Amino acid sequence: MPLRAKVASSVSRTAAALSRAAGRGDGSVIGGWIGLKIDPDLLAHLSAGRAIALVSGTNGKTTTTRLTSAAVGVLGRVATNSFGANMPSGHTSALAKAGSTPYAVLEVDEHYLAQVLESTEPHVVALLNLSRDQLDRAKEVAMMAQLWRAALVRHTNVRVVANADDPLVVWAATPPGDPARGINPPHVTWFSAGQRWHDDSWVCPECGSTIQRSGEQWWCTGCPLRRPEPNWVVEDEGVLDPTGAWHKVSLQLPGKVNLGNAATALAVAAEFGVRPVDAVSRLGIVTSVAGRYAQVDKDGRNIRLLLAKNPASWLEAFDMADEAPTLLSINARDPDGLDTSWLYDVDFAPLRGRQVLITGDRAYDLAVRLDVNDVPFQHVRTFDDALRSVPPGRLEVIANYTAFQDIRAELDRVI
Numbered sequence: 448m449p450l451r452a453k454v455a456s457s458v459s460r461t462a463a464a465l466s467r468a469a470g471r472g473d474g475s476v477i478g479g480w481i482g483l484k485i486d487p488d489l490l491a492h493l494s495a496g497r498a499i500a501l502v503s504g505t506n507g508k509t510t511t512t513r514l515t516s517a518a519v520g521v522l523g524r525v526a527t528n529s530f531g532a533n534m535p536s537g538h539t540s541a542l543a544k545a546g547s548t549p550y551a552v553l554e555v556d557e558h559y560l561a562q563v564l565e566s567t568e569p570h571v572v573a574l575l576n577l578s579r580d581q582l583d584r585a586k587e588v589a590m591m592a593q594l595w596r597a598a599l600v601r602h603t604n605v606r607v608v609a610n611a612d613d614p615l616v617v618w619a620a621t622p623p624g625d626p627a628r629g630i631n632p633p634h635v636t637w638f639s640a641g642q643r644w645h646d647d648s649w650v651c652p653e654c655g656s657t658i659q660r661s662g663e664q665w666w667c668t669g670c671p672l673r674r675p676e677p678n679w680v681v682e683d684e685g686v687l688d689p690t691g692a693w694h695k696v697s698l699q700l701p702g703k704v705n706l707g708n709a710a711t712a713l714a715v716a717a718e719f720g721v722r723p724v725d726a727v728s729r730l731g732i733v734t735s736v737a738g739r740y741a742q743v744d745k746d747g748r749n750i751r752l753l754l755a756k757n758p759a760s761w762l763e764a765f766d767m768a769d770e771a772p773t774l775l776s777i778n779a780r781d782p783d784g785l786d787t788s789w790l791y792d793v794d795f796a797p798l799r800g801r802q803v804l805i806t807g808d809r810a811y812d813l814a815v816r817l818d819v820n821d822v823p824f825q826h827v828r829t830f831d832d833a834l835r836s837v838p839p840g841r842l843e844v845i846a847n848y849t850a851f852q853d854i855r856a857e858l859d860r861v862i
């Protein structure tokens with residue numbers, strides 16, 4: 448690297464280490480921020496010479512990145528932003544900290560994908576899904592799909608692993624022109640993991656007509672855009688690869704959604720030449736992802752934390768949660784988005800019949816929503832109050848981003 452980049456990289460590592468030593472955070476942002484101030488091209492310099500995969504989407508980025516890192520790790524050391532700092536400062540910090548590695552797997556905020564594509568020149572990009580998220584400040588999903596598509600058009604040499612079940616993702620991964628000709632472009636590998644949340648993809652992004660669905664199939668009623676034939680498919684408790692071979696996937700992470708994340712990880716790893724039979728066993732070593740899914744025993748309760756930040760992810764969280772007392776925590780701080788109206792897009796009916804507790808800065812917003820949904824609840828002011836309110840045994844905790852971090856702090860960040 449140029450001398451300026453070497454200095455910037457060294458300062459980045461030092462700043463991150465000082466942040467961790469001072470207990471001010473994990474250093475995954477501040478180090479990269481300072482490094483980029485010294486050398487604005489530092490991310491590009493650190494990316495040079497590495498085979499890089501980028502993972503982007505509204506939901507599942509952090510988990511899929513962790514699983515993909517494990518799978519690609521068959522080949523050698525992998526640099527990754529394992530704490531979920533998914534903007535350029537986080538990528539820069541992760542690569543500087545890792546030193547020289549042949550591979551990198553980076554989670555990328557969907558709004559920054561175009562910028563990070565330019566800086567890193569990746570080998571492969573994984574596109575997971577698009578759904579509404581923080582609409583008080585974030586772009587509408589159709590606009591996000593347009594930005595992705597425009598970025599990928601400028602990088603036709605990049606391999607793309609994309610979700611065949613999401614019409615917005617399929618359109619974004621398809622080159623402009625006749626959708627009928629572009630539905631199976633040679634540089635795209637399709638995976639199918641199912642799509643439970645449909646409320647952001649009823650309108651065709653190509654022509655504006657209605658999207659129709661029948662089982663796993665979907666198609667536009669006004670143009671040739673339709674679900675492509677997937678190369679990787681979740682089937683039963685495993686994954687079918689492009690050769691038709693079935694691989695059993697044994698995960699320590701809950702829910703069918705994580706089986707889909709595992710399928711994506713196998714598809715991305717295959718783009719690096721990793722055989723599924725070699726990668727699949729490594730997926731089972733992942734037990735917790737930045738605190739997500741972790742289980743902690745405290746005061747006779749087995750506490751499991753689930754992160755849910757928008758309607759689509761709350762739907763998946765209900766699928767993962769056991770029939771047990773459940774604590775819901777909602778904040779509306781800057782990282783969460785300030786608008787909580789999205790709560791009315793979540794169907795809380797699956798929680799009926801279990802003990803439900805609520806807390807967080809915006810617990811009263813949640814209280815009104817649960818009352819409308821006929822879900823009885825108890826308001827508690829603190830996490831310790833919640834523990835005292837439930838019997839010994841399992842306690843499921845579902846929280847949005849800063850509420851999740853607050854509860855991790857209550858548990859002394861042991862997860």
